[in-house]
Structures are given as C-alpha cells and as structure tokens.
Amino acid sequence: MGLSRLLYELQQIDLELQKGQEALDKFERQLGETEILIRVKTDLALAQNYLAEVETKQRDAEWEVEDLETKIGELKTKLYSGKIKNPKELLNLEHEVEALKKQLKEKEDRLLDLMGEVEVVRDRIRINSEKLKEVQEKWQKEQEILAQKRNETKEKLTQLAQKREMSAAQIDSSTLQLYEQVRLKKGQAVAKVEQGRCQGCRITLPVGGWQQVRVGMLVMCDNCGRILHLD
Numbered sequence: 001m002g003l004s005r006l007l008y009e010l011q012q013i014d015l016e017l018q019k020g021q022e023a024l025d026k027f028e029r030q031l032g033e034t035e036i037l038i039r040v041k042t043d044l045a046l047a048q049n050y051l052a053e054v055e056t057k058q059r060d061a062e063w064e065v066e067d068l069e070t071k072i073g074e075l076k077t078k079l080y081s082g083k084i085k086n087p088k089e090l091l092n093l094e095h096e097v098e099a100l101k102k103q104l105k106e107k108e109d110r111l112l113d114l115m116g117e118v119e120v121v122r123d124r125i126r127i128n129s130e131k132l133k134e135v136q137e138k139w140q141k142e143q144e145i146l147a148q149k150r151n152e153t154k155e156k157l158t159q160l161a162q163k164r165e166m167s168a169a170q171i172d173s174s175t176l177q178l179y180e181q182v183r184l185k186k187g188q189a190v191a192k193v194e195q196g197r198c199q200g201c202r203i204t205l206p207v208g209g210w211q212q213v214r215v216g217m218l219v220m221c222d223n224c225g226r227i228l229h230l231d
Ligand SMILES: [Zn+2]
Pocket: 191, 198, 199, 200, 201, 202, 203, 221, 222, 223, 224, 225, 226
C-alpha cells in the first residue's frame, strides 16, 4: 500500500477519534444534575425552610393568645369576685381587661394570617414535590440513556485507539512526524487529489506534482502544505 494511502487511512481514524471524543465530552457534560432539576430542588428546599419559619411563628402566636386568654380570665375572676370594693380600683381593672382584650384580638388576627400562610406554603410544597418527582423520573431515564451512550462511545474510542496504533505501526516515524506537524497546523494533514486539484485548498496542481503523486511518491501541496493522496 502506498504511503499516502496509509496516511489517508490514519487520518480517517483520527477524524473518527476526534468525533468520538467530542461526543464523549458532550455526554459527560450532560451527565449529572440538570439546571431544571437543581432549580426545582432549590425551590422545594426554600419552601420547606419557609414553612418551618412560619410554623414557628404560628406556634409563638398560639402561645401568646393562650397567655392573654389566661391573663384576661384571671383579671375577670378578680373583677367579679366581689372582693374589690374600691370603685377606682374596679374601674382600673376593667380598663386593664379591655386593653388586654384589644391585644388579644390583634394576636388572634395575626394567628389567623399565619395559619393561612402555612396553608399556602404547604400547597406550594405539595406542588413542588410533585414537580420534583416528575422532573426526577424524566432525568433518571435520560441519565441512564446518556450513561449507556457514554459507555458505548468509550468502548468505540478504545477500539479506534487500537486501530490507530496498528495503522501507525505501518508508517515510518519521520513520515508520522510530518503527518502530525501538518495536522497541527491544518487540522487535516492529508488532502485528496481530484481532477488534478488539491481538495485541501482547491488549487490545481502542476502536472509534475500530480504525476509524482500518481506514482506513489510522498508529495505536499505547494499551496497549502498538505500531504497529497490520489485514490
Ligand atoms: Zn493544497
């Protein structure tokens, strides 16, 4: 087999390797938690934290209400016990009860608001949990497919690497070095010759050069520097 054909075949393997590596990188990037999954999880965690906060406030409010009710009860017992005879003292006591009742009303309103808020947050958590379950199931399936594709691609890359090794073993080291140098500069080191033109840069080759390629000599395009190959 001519040297340019060996190089051309090596290039085909390298292109496949490159494509495989790009696919592998893509799969690796897609593996792991997706943006939507992270967002739904975060939303749920935030709602749960907020619920804990509002529930604490609700409990505090309940205690405050209870406390005021007890105080009012005690004052009323005192007021109607008949033990206090001084009218001024009785009036003061009545005022105190009224003031506490006013406070109680405010606390009760606040408690109602908090209870309403707790319900709203619980609803939000329920919706978020359902959403998370849905997103997670879909994500799980996608991850399984991606992992499978990644493994297949890895396997293919291993095979290609072996194929490349065998292919490169047929080429002498200085030619290989030349191939790598041109490849580094041009991306693809070998260009086909079709209808007398270098397919790397589309320029028409001088007749002499073309004939050298035809007889199997290793010729480089004067214009783009790629190694020429005639099928
Ligand atoms: Zn060229």
